Amino acid sequence: AAQAADESMRSYWSGMGEVFRRRFQLVTQFRRAVDQGSITVQYQPKISLADRELVGVEALVRWTHPELGAVPPSEFVEAIEATGSIDLLLEHVLEIVLAQIKVWVDRGLRIAVAVNLSVRNLSAPDFPATVAAGLERHGVEASLLTLEITESSVMADPERYLPVLRQLHALGVNLSVDDFGTGYSSLAYLRRLPIDEIKIDKSFVQGMITDLGDLAIVRAIIDLGHSLGLRVVAEGVEEEAARDALKTLRCDDLQGFLVSRPQPIDKLESWMNSTMV
Ligand code: C2E
Ligand code: CA
Numbered sequence: 001a002a003q004a005a006d007e008s009m010r011s012y013w014s015g016m017g018e019v020f021r022r023r024f025q026l027v028t029q030f031r032r033a034v035d036q037g038s039i040t041v042q043y044q045p046k047i048s049l050a051d052r053e054l055v056g057v058e059a060l061v062r063w064t065h066p067e068l069g070a071v072p073p074s075e076f077v078e079a080i081e082a083t084g085s086i087d088l089l090l091e092h093v094l095e096i097v098l099a100q101i102k103v104w105v106d107r108g109l110r111i112a113v114a115v116n117l118s119v120r121n122l123s124a125p126d127f128p129a130t131v132a133a134g135l136e137r138h139g140v141e142a143s144l145l146t147l148e149i150t151e152s153s154v155m156a157d158p159e160r161y162l163p164v165l166r167q168l169h170a171l172g173v174n175l176s177v178d179d180f181g182t183g184y185s186s187l188a189y190l191r192r193l194p195i196d197e198i199k200i201d202k203s204f205v206q207g208m209i210t211d212l213g214d215l216a217i218v219r220a221i222i223d224l225g226h227s228l229g230l231r232v233v234a235e236g237v238e239e240e241a242a243r244d245a246l247k248t249l250r251c252d253d254l255q256g257f258l259v260s261r262p263q264p265i266d267k268l269e270s271w272m273n274s275t276m277v
């Protein structure tokens with residue numbers, strides 16, 4: 001038995017070694033991956049529930065690693081968050097997105113694009129200036145850019161992030177609170193944040209069909225959002241039953257595999273051509 005325990009400890013530690021080695025690899029190779037073009041974005045449409053029109057798209061970063069294959073953003077974003085690379089990630093994604101918005105505008109299309117922020121991005125002292133400079137350089141209207149920040153990160157220290165959120169809002173960009181319902185919002189702060197939209201976390205959206213508790217939470221978030229004058233988006237919609245329920249509850253927009261998975265730009269454009277007749 002002692003030997004078996006020994007063996008299991010050994011494989012535990014070598015398993016941990018594997019985890020750390022992979023993490024180290026991601027952190028040290030991120031910059032080069034950006035230079036080599038391995039860090040790209042895919043776009044997921046956001047649709048209005050009332051008339052099924054495209055209201056915008058969300059940019060989601062992708063890393064195709066030569067040895068590891070597709071590395072999930074949840075893994076590498078977390079790994080690079082403690083390093084300066086998190087600013088590089090945002091700059092890189094912003095560059096791609098702003099250039100894309102401009103391409104669309106030149107073709108007569110006004111498509112708002114949402115970019116995910118890490119809380120570390122908000123802490124960079126020159127962050128609003130970086131965003132302003134990017135918009136200016138690409139000649140893109142601020143209202144075509146949305147910045148998404150998770151509820152749990154902002155609400156961990158709302159006093160700290162309020163000034164930077166105000167500066168961003170003053171530029172004219174839209175602010176969205178992501179993963180809403182998981183972050184214990186203080187209602188007093190929620191009211192004071194200069195935000196335009198909240199996104200109901202997909203765990204509730206996916207549970208709402210079978211779980212009355214989740215359904216109650218979804219309903220409460222929609223009503224709360226509307227009473228504060230915010231647009232409410234449901235993410236992770238996979239089933240028609242969820243879409244129908246959300247429509248009945250007067251949720252504004254939806255995103256999810258039911259409508260479309262995140263897709264590379266060419267696939268998104270053929271999707272747009274086939275649905276927006
Ligand atoms: P998120 O911002 O909450 O993005 C939604 C995630 O749910 C995406 O996963 C998306 O592909 C997935 N999703 C969309 N519809 C459905 C659905 O119907 N069902 C299910 N099961 N999933 C759905 P993804 O692309 O793996 O991204 C995971 C997280 O990584 C994001 O969560 C976001 O927190 C982070 N992330 C992605 N791109 C960036 C980025 O450019 N910068 C930063 N800082 N974080 C990013
Ligand atoms: Ca998001």
Ligand code: CA
Pocket residue numbers: 178179199201202235
């Ligand atoms: Ca989310």
Ligand code: CA
Pocket residue numbers: 179
């Ligand atoms: Ca998330």
